[in-house]
Amino acid sequence: MSTVKARALVLEEPGSKPVLAEIDVLDPGPGEVRIKIAASGVCGTDGHAIEGTHPLARWPVVLGHEGAGVVESVGEGVTDIGVGDHVVCALAVPCGTCRQCRRGLAEHCNSPARRQAMSGVMADGGSRLRHGGEPAYPFFGVGTLAEYTTVRRQQAIPIDPALPLDEFCLAGCGVITGYGAVLNVAQVRPGDTVVVVGAGGVGANVIQAARAAGASTIVAVDGIPEKLDLARTFGATHTIEASRDVAAELRAIEPDGADAVFEVVGKPELLSMCLSLTRVGGACVMVGIPPMGAQVTFDAFTLNANRRLLGCRGGAVVPTRDIDRLVSLYRGGALNLAGLIGRRLGLDDVFEALDQLGRSAFARSVVVF
Incomplete structure (x- = not known):
């Protein structure tokens, strides 16, 4: 050598x-x-x-x-x-x-x-x-x-x-992080409703992992229309443009909210919204990496309904x-x-x-x- x-x-x-x-x-x-x-x-x-x-x-x-x-x-x-x-x-x-x-x-x-x-x-x-x-x-x-x-x-x-x-x-x-977020962290089950905020490289893998896990409803949220088109090819059943009222449009799809919501952008300000999209007993998973020192603010009473806010280091x-x-x-x-x-x-x-x-x-x- x-x-x-x-x-x-x-x-x-x-x-x-x-x-x-x-x-x-x-x-x-x-x-x-x-x-x-x-x-x-x-x-x-x-x-x-x-x-x-x-x-x-x-x-x-x-x-x-x-x-x-x-x-x-x-x-x-x-x-x-x-x-x-x-x-x-x-x-x-x-x-x-x-x-x-x-x-x-x-x-x-x-x-x-x-x-x-x-x-x-x-x-x-x-x-x-x-x-x-x-x-x-x-x-x-x-x-x-x-x-x-x-x-x-x-x-x-x-x-x-x-x-x-x-x-x-x-x-x-990117692939193993998306799959791990779904299978190891959120543990998505057949019939679940899943929301993926951020349909880029990792988000696309969250979507196809949710499909593989048997999720019945998979909602992709992104601000780039072409990314929403991509999300459909990987298994998204619904898409929402990020500039719209995401919570209202999700209620029209699933009135009780989602079983699992994945934040895949890395923006702390999105976490509060993502947590609010979960149903009672649901999980919000932070997949994106936020800047060091960033703070998150949300209504603590949200967690009282058995909701979970979960970290996701590389898909665990x-x-x-x-x-x-x-x-x-x-x-x-x-x-x-x-x-x-x-x-x-x-x-x-x-x-x-x-x-x-x-x-x-x-x-x-x-x-x-």
């Missing part, structure tokens, strides 16, 4: 414009895997990092966190996957030893080891990426908007090489379990990945994809290497 050079999208400091630069990707250490990235989605959270609304602990950062590729080399002690294996890059790495993991609640792991991995630091406290000779850190521990990256073994989830990597890269974040997933679940849904025709991709482009055009975040008529741009 030897250090490889790779082109990557690097954010050098808060508030700066990301740059395309050559980085060095060091050999994988013990328990690590170096991956040749085949494709990476461009997610709204990358945009939040650039804007500074998603705080980062270390700089510079190699952006991208929705990736899939082929194992190029493995470090000492890695014996269960090998060179040439196809993998999806996963964000969450349950430690397996903390109290939550021991109780069978790995999706709630918040151990120092997990936080360290998410900040792009390996078990030995270092990084395997170099920018200008100095350490650089992979976003969410993966840094997939690069030709190569090195991750912990637990973050490389093997998949069948027959599956398309340019589609399954999206399973690393365990990657080894939930990516396998996505593969099964895909093979069964219940997961549409191709329809999420509005544009495939090269790394040189990634700035066009970043500029379209939140404004495009489609769910995702995918950078193909």
